[in-house]
Amino acid sequence: MRSSQKLFVPSLPTLWPSMLMARKDSSAFQPFCAPNVRYFYFARNAVWLTVKMLGLDKGEVLVPAYHHGVEIEALIDAGATPRFYRVGARWDVDLEDVAKKITPKTKALYLIHYAGFPGPAAEMRKLADHHGLPLIEDCALSLLSSDGAVPLGTTGDVGIFCLYKTLPVPNGGALTINGPRQYSLPEPPSPPLLSTFSHTVSALLQNLELRGGSVGRGLRSLIRGLGHGTVKAAHIERVATGTQHFNREHVDLGMSPLTKRIALSQDLEHIVEARRRNYFFLLGRLRDISPPLFNQLPPGVSPLFYPLVVQNKTEVLERLRARGIDVIDFWKRFHPACDAAEFPEVAQLRRSIVEIPCHQDLSSEVMAEVASAVREVLTSDRGNRKRTG
Numbered sequence: 340m341r342s343s344q345k346l347f348v349p350s351l352p353t354l355w356p357s358m359l360m361a362r363k364d365s366s367a368f369q370p371f372c373a374p375n376v377r378y379f380y381f382a383r384n385a386v387w388l389t390v391k392m393l394g395l396d397k398g399e400v401l402v403p404a405y406h407h408g409v410e411i412e413a414l415i416d417a418g419a420t421p422r423f424y425r426v427g428a429r430w431d432v433d434l435e436d437v438a439k440k441i442t443p444k445t446k447a448l449y450l451i452h453y454a455g456f457p458g459p460a461a462e463m464r465k466l467a468d469h470h471g472l473p474l475i476e477d478c479a480l481s482l483l484s485s486d487g488a489v490p491l492g493t494t495g496d497v498g499i500f501c502l503y504k505t506l507p508v509p510n511g512g513a514l515t516i517n518g519p520r521q522y523s524l525p526e527p528p529s530p531p532l533l534s535t536f537s538h539t540v541s542a543l544l545q546n547l548e549l550r551g552g553s554v555g556r557g558l559r560s561l562i563r564g565l566g567h568g569t570v571k572a573a574h575i576e577r578v579a580t581g582t583q584h585f586n587r588e589h590v591d592l593g594m595s596p597l598t599k600r601i602a603l604s605q606d607l608e609h610i611v612e613a614r615r616r617n618y619f620f621l622l623g624r625l626r627d628i629s630p631p632l633f634n635q636l637p638p639g640v641s642p643l644f645y646p647l648v649v650q651n652k653t654e655v656l657e658r659l660r661a662r663g664i665d666v667i668d669f670w671k672r673f674h675p676a677c678d679a680a681e682f683p684e685v686a687q688l689r690r691s692i693v694e695i696p697c698h699q700d701l702s703s704e705v706m707a708e709v710a711s712a713v714r715e716v717l718t719s720d721r722g723n724r725k726r727t728g
């Protein structure tokens with residue numbers, strides 16, 4: 340246990356220098372194996388283009404009340420009107436509510452697979468077919484995940500993926516078109532080289548810190564300081580990833596060739612195994628102090644993170660961050676078009692889920708430290724509340 344030094348647990352996997360050179364075969368996974376696929380800078384670009392491609396821009400799209408917000412912004416910007424359906428306390432889609440909300444105005448059904456956990460794609464497919472509607476499968480948080488033997492993103496008319504949330508790539512989203520229909524889609528231009536370079540260097544520096552402890556941390560902060568100055572001085576346009584809002588100016592941006600290169604260097608099977616191992620570990624170590632959202636990890640699931648259920652989210656986030664764990668406040672806000680009062684279970688989810696990293700870069704030793712930190716924070720938080728309550 341590295342007790343003297345602060346833990347460094349990044350929320351996303353880091354880039355190992357060897358990944359810039361290696362070559363592996365990732366063709367067994369979506370979207371890389373899809374016969375009809377287009378790559379973009381972000382997944383949100385694929386959402387926008389889907390609306391245009393399927394002609395949804397004058398109608399309603401049924402979307403879940405539990406959403407990020409940027410996918411809804413992309414739908415609206417492209418001209419569609421979102422109408423929200425209910426999702427329950429365990430990320431479960433209310434199929435009856437979906438069926439009830441289908442009207443002549445409905446032009447498509449939109450399903451989100453949450454953090455690698457499969458939503459009811461087959462049932463949504465049936466509903467969509469029954470009403471002659473297309474099904475959009477949003478796998479932005481579920482790259483590499485399957486429902487048993489069925490890869491996510493293959494049941495809908497289209498599948499939408501984000502690469503940079505699961506792989507250490509500088510950018511990347513994908514749109515797969517399933518079935519025989521052909522669309523002639525433009526090939527989006529590559530993003531600014533220097534922007535890609537800047538993201539890549541930052542992922543390499545994170546790796547340095549992850550592996551190098553305090554020396555790596557010192558080097559990273561030194562290089563970052565220099566890097567920020569250079570980015571400013573050279574007027575480099577850095578197109579940030581993971582941002583909360585849709586920006587029309589970036590809708591035509593494509594994926595960088597470097598992303599493809601790094602993606603193809605990954606051992607994707609190993610990534611799924613590592614994520615599952617880390618998830619199981621957290622489940623075993625935390626289930627007694629925080630009731631798990633899911634008691635098991637169904638076959639095929641590649642978890643994006645461990646959804647920790649907490650009562651005092653702001654405080655827990657702050658205290659875990661202070662311990663070096665880059666936890667994320669998962670989906671705090673509703674899109675303004677969605678009436679929060681109509682969806683109390685979703686409002687409760689938004690108040691209570693914290694993303695605990697469980698990605699492929701985190702060793703068993705690091706996971707043990709993460710679990711101990713979470714236990715400490717949750718138990719002392721309870722103690723405090725008992726005393727003040």
Ligand SMILES: Cc1ncc(COP(=O)(O)O)c(C=O)c1O
Pocket residue numbers: 380381382383384406407409410451477479480500501502511512580581582
């Ligand atoms: C469900 C969902 N769809 C789409 C997106 C957009 O992904 P990207 O950041 O690649 O545009 C996100 C982003 O978090 C998301 O959570």
